Amino acid sequence: MGDKVSIIYQAKSIRTMNPHLPHATHIAVRDGHILAVGTEQDIDGWQEAWGPLELNADFAERSLLPGFIEGHSHMMEGMFWDYHYIGFYDREGPDGTVWPGLKSIDEVVAKLKEIQAARSDKDTPLLAWGFDPIYFTDRRMNAADLDAVSMDCAVIVLHASLHILNANNFVMDAADVKGADNSEFIRRDENGQPTGEFLGQLGYYMAMRTTGINLLAIASSPETLVNFANVARQTGVTTATDLVNPMPEGSEKPMRDAVDADDFPMRLVVAFQGNSKEPEEAVARMQELQESNSDKLRFSIIKMVADGSIQGFSARLKWPHYYNGAENGLWYIEPERLGDYLKAYTKAGMQVHVHTNGDECTEVALDKIEEALREHPWPDHRHTLQHCQMATRSHFKRMKALGVGVNLFSNHLYYWGDAHINITMGPERAARLDDAGGALAEGVPLAIHSDAPVTALAPLFTAWCAVNRLSSGGVTLGNGTQNITVEQALYAITMGAAYSLKMENEVGSLETGKRADIAILAEDPIEVGAQGLKDISVIGTMVGGHVHLNQGRD
Amino acid sequence: MQAAQKVPLTIISGFLGSGKTSLLNHLLTQTGPSNGGRRITALVNDFGALNIDAELIAEKHGNQIALANGCVCCSIGDDLMRTFIEVMQQDPLPDHIIIEASGVAEPTRIAGFAAVDPQMRLDGIVTLVDAAAHHIHSKDPHLADNYAKQIAAAHLLLISKTDLADEKQRAALSDELRASYPGVPLAEITHGKMPINVVLGLNTDSEIPHPQGDIEHDFVQWAGHLSDMPRAELIAKLETLRPHVLRAKGVLRDSEGAYVLHLAGGRISTEAYARDASGHFVIIGKPQMPDAAALAKLFTRSAAA
Ligand SMILES: [Zn+2]
Ligand SMILES: [Zn+2]
Numbered sequence: 001m002g003d004k005v006s007i008i009y010q011a012k013s014i015r016t017m018n019p020h021l022p023h024a025t026h027i028a029v030r031d032g033h034i035l036a037v038g039t040e041q042d043i044d045g046w047q048e049a050w051g052p053l054e055l056n057a058d059f060a061e062r063s064l065l066p067g068f069i070e071g072h073s074h075m076m077e078g079m080f081w082d083y084h085y086i087g088f089y090d091r092e093g094p095d096g097t098v099w100p101g102l103k104s105i106d107e108v109v110a111k112l113k114e115i116q117a118a119r120s121d122k123d124t125p126l127l128a129w130g131f132d133p134i135y136f137t138d139r140r141m142n143a144a145d146l147d148a149v150s151m152d153c154a155v156i157v158l159h160a161s162l163h164i165l166n167a168n169n170f171v172m173d174a175a176d177v178k179g180a181d182n183s184e185f186i187r188r189d190e191n192g193q194p195t196g197e198f199l200g201q202l203g204y205y206m207a208m209r210t211t212g213i214n215l216l217a218i219a220s221s222p223e224t225l226v227n228f229a230n231v232a233r234q235t236g237v238t239t240a241t242d243l244v245n246p247m248p249e250g251s252e253k254p255m256r257d258a259v260d261a262d263d264f265p266m267r268l269v270v271a272f273q274g275n276s277k278e279p280e281e282a283v284a285r286m287q288e289l290q291e292s293n294s295d296k297l298r299f300s301i302i303k304m305v306a307d308g309s310i311q312g313f314s315a316r317l318k319w320p321h322y323y324n325g326a327e328n329g330l331w332y333i334e335p336e337r338l339g340d341y342l343k344a345y346t347k348a349g350m351q352v353h354v355h356t357n358g359d360e361c362t363e364v365a366l367d368k369i370e371e372a373l374r375e376h377p378w379p380d381h382r383h384t385l386q387h388c389q390m391a392t393r394s395h396f397k398r399m400k401a402l403g404v405g406v407n408l409f410s411n412h413l414y415y416w417g418d419a420h421i422n423i424t425m426g427p428e429r430a431a432r433l434d435d436a437g438g439a440l441a442e443g444v445p446l447a448i449h450s451d452a453p454v455t456a457l458a459p460l461f462t463a464w465c466a467v468n469r470l471s472s473g474g475v476t477l478g479n480g481t482q483n484i485t486v487e488q489a490l491y492a493i494t495m496g497a498a499y500s501l502k503m504e505n506e507v508g509s510l511e512t513g514k515r516a517d518i519a520i521l522a523e524d525p526i527e528v529g530a531q532g533l534k535d536i537s538v539i540g541t542m543v544g545g546h547v548h549l550n551q552g553r554d
Numbered sequence: 555m556q557a558a559q560k561v562p563l564t565i566i567s568g569f570l571g572s573g574k575t576s577l578l579n580h581l582l583t584q585t586g587p588s589n590g591g592r593r594i595t596a597l598v599n600d601f602g603a604l605n606i607d608a609e610l611i612a613e614k615h616g617n618q619i620a621l622a623n624g625c626v627c628c629s630i631g632d633d634l635m636r637t638f639i640e641v642m643q644q645d646p647l648p649d650h651i652i653i654e655a656s657g658v659a660e661p662t663r664i665a666g667f668a669a670v671d672p673q674m675r676l677d678g679i680v681t682l683v684d685a686a687a688h689h690i691h692s693k694d695p696h697l698a699d700n701y702a703k704q705i706a707a708a709h710l711l712l713i714s715k716t717d718l719a720d721e722k723q724r725a726a727l728s729d730e731l732r733a734s735y736p737g738v739p740l741a742e743i744t745h746g747k748m749p750i751n752v753v754l755g756l757n758t759d760s761e762i763p764h765p766q767g768d769i770e771h772d773f774v775q776w777a778g779h780l781s782d783m784p785r786a787e788l789i790a791k792l793e794t795l796r797p798h799v800l801r802a803k804g805v806l807r808d809s810e811g812a813y814v815l816h817l818a819g820g821r822i823s824t825e826a827y828a829r830d831a832s833g834h835f836v837i838i839g840k841p842q843m844p845d846a847a848a849l850a851k852l853f854t855r856s857a858a859a
Binding site: 174183185186198200201202203204205206208209210214216246248249273275276277278305316327328330331332333334335336337360364396473 | 670
């Protein structure tokens with residue numbers, strides 16, 4: 001203890017998420033941990049035994065919250081920043097550059113032409129990402145648009161949903177797909193000609209096989225991881241997840257080196273891809289991975305994917321399935337095998353996060369969790385359903401009874417809310433989409449997420465979505481019972497997410513003994529209130545006592 | 555430079571327990587020097603279930619097992635795309651890729667990989683139907699739609715587990731499948747045993763086909779030597795043999811040049827061929843197919859034409 005100096009940060013307001021002291025003005029930090037929280041006088045007494053406190057007033061006009069926790073994101077977010085962003089909304093890259101949103105297909109094509117003109121090596125593939133056709137209802141992008149960018153190199157545009165991509169004729173010729181009689185993944189015009197749009201992972205496969213770019217290798221590289229951390233950091237995130245990673249033999253070492261570096265501005269929780277090996281081998285591999293755990297890197301959860309996505313019509317829904325008559329979606333694993341894995345992991349004491357989108361899938365996942373728990377009772381397993389977008393109140397009741405938590409995909413309300421009302425679910429069922437209010441009312445532990453890079457990573461925006469339930473078309477989803485309060489939403493992106501990762505005793509609130517992980521905001525979100533939540537400027541973060549400031553914020 | 559032929563992809567589809575692994579095991583052990591030395595790469599969910607003889611394993615590393623007969627098994631580990639990327643980076647490429655699809659996979663979606671890959675073509679979808687469990691699978695509340703799709707996608711339907719089903723069940727299933735899919739060849743299979751050429755077709759161009767004869771399990775084979783018939787005419791003649799023809803392969807020539815013809819996966823396709831065409835032409839079909847004399851007559855070009 002002796003005379004080692006602790007720093008006491010003064011703030012305009014501190015929202016602690018600690019029920020015993022929800023609001024404070026000062027926080028003392030020592031050795032990467034929180035020594036004390038309160039008023040200056042409250043903290044003063046620590047000096048006697050613990051040595052001098054040095055006052056830092058850098059954040060005297062700021063509001064401090066526990067660092068945000070993104071409980072469902074993918075490090076792949078960091079990969080795309082090596083390519084060109086052409087999305088509808090402004091988006092900020094890892095270096096702080098803001099990429100302006102493009103508001104029409106013509107603007108996108110013009111931007112791509114500009115990029116192509118500026119490239120020194122014009123024959124290499126040109127990749128762009130973040131394109132979202134849902135905002136361009138007059139027409140769809142086609143191969144001719146991209147031929148206008150270049151006919152002599154591959155031009156590929158990845159959609160924001162990551163489920164679709166567009167390619168030019170150069171790519172289609174190289175892949176020799178025009179005569180393919182299997183058309184489920186190739187969109188065709190009324191004359192049967194491919195439009196240049198490819199659905200699902202086959203588009204990605206084609207892109208890789210024709211360009212030679214191994215996106216899978218890039219997605220798991222240390223550079224991508226650093227980009228990801230920097231994007232997350234700018235939004236106030238101090239702990240993020242890579243929510244499914246097959247972790248091939250030997251991949252943990254480079255990952256640990258990258259994350260443990262002092263300037264890596266975040267903690268990372270990696271979810272091991274649960275069915276990447278047979279159950280027993282997978283359990284053994286997970287145990288091996290856990291030997292690489294550190295203060296900043298955690299291999300603590302297992303991810304299983306059970307169905308597809310609603311907007312991709314691949315989620316498994318109960319009758320009558322899709323509003324527009326599309327046939328029911330896909331199982332990504334045999335329900336029986338899902339059950340086998342859940343049993344093996346439950347027996348081994350390993351927490352499982354199951355991706356379920358449709359209500360049929362949610363129900364089957366709960367059946368399988370229940371079967372596993374009958375065989376291997378475990379009171380605090382905390383298995384969690386991820387996305388779980390179409391859960392009913394009865395599903396939430398069952399989750400409560402089984403001790404299952406939920407992490408809802410609240411950003412969907414904004415990005416695809418209109419599509420869910422008009423195309424996929426119809427108005428009645430769309431009302432209960434990502435029902436955070438229902439989950440809390442039934443007593444289910446709640447977190448909310450972005451699934452970055454599927455939607456933009458920004459917990460305050462995710463909180464805004466869950467509070468307001470407003471679609472991008474300006475429609476409110478539901479009748480008010482599904483909304484949560486600002487306080488509940490802030491809890492969900494801090495303590496709620498921490499609980500879902502079994503880290504609630506380390507991070508998620510600001511109180512004595514916990515890690516000094518802090519989001520530094522320009523304004524107090526409680527005072528700003530529901531409407532302005534998403535627009536609060538993030539000044540920076542503190543991770544284990546290290547401050548990381550964003551460029552040019554005030 | 556010789557343009558490489560596209561690698562054929564065969565998809566083995568069917569529910570958990572329908573006998574996919576037994577069939578795959580059988581195919582992997584049937585290939586070898588006596589059989590054209592076809593180097594198969596098999597993509598499987600679980601090595602363990604394959605139960606490969608220890609003395610057959612040449613090398614094992616990561617998610618791959620190399621067999622002494624030149625075949626390779628790769629575990630998919632739920633990442634089919636990654637697995638295909640790895641397989642198609644092999645040098646040389648395999649002679650044939652077989653994938654043991656998961657019990658809930660939609661085989662037509664897997665077939666898409668072959669459609670978009672510049673170096674792969676779909677050879678066919680083989681769906682196994684478990685005779686003893688058909689009445690359960692076809693009514694499964696969560697999986698019945700999936701089950702129907704797997705059967706509908708098949709280019710070859712194999713009824714398995716016939717030893718576990720009673721005679722009435724068996725007959726009813728055959729009748730039902732025949733009525734629903736009259737154009738799809740159907741056979742019964744026990745313990746995974748099925749001639750490799752029925753499932754995978756003939757391997758190399760030079761493989762000397764057997765003369766006309768029964769190749770067990772309800773299939774017959776006819777081989778001939780074709781002179782320079784225009785490919786459109788040949789294709790039209792082949793079409794008349796449906797639905798009794800399962801597959802055909804020829805290394806042929808016409809006025810446009812040398813080419814390889816495949817009838818596989820329910821469709822007839824041709825690929826340019828860079829070497830001299832041997833003129834070999836082989837058909838595998840059901841016994842209901844015209845006899846050897848009739849086929850010889852059909853595929854001889856009439857002088858008047
Ligand atoms: Zn997911
Ligand atoms: Zn995800």
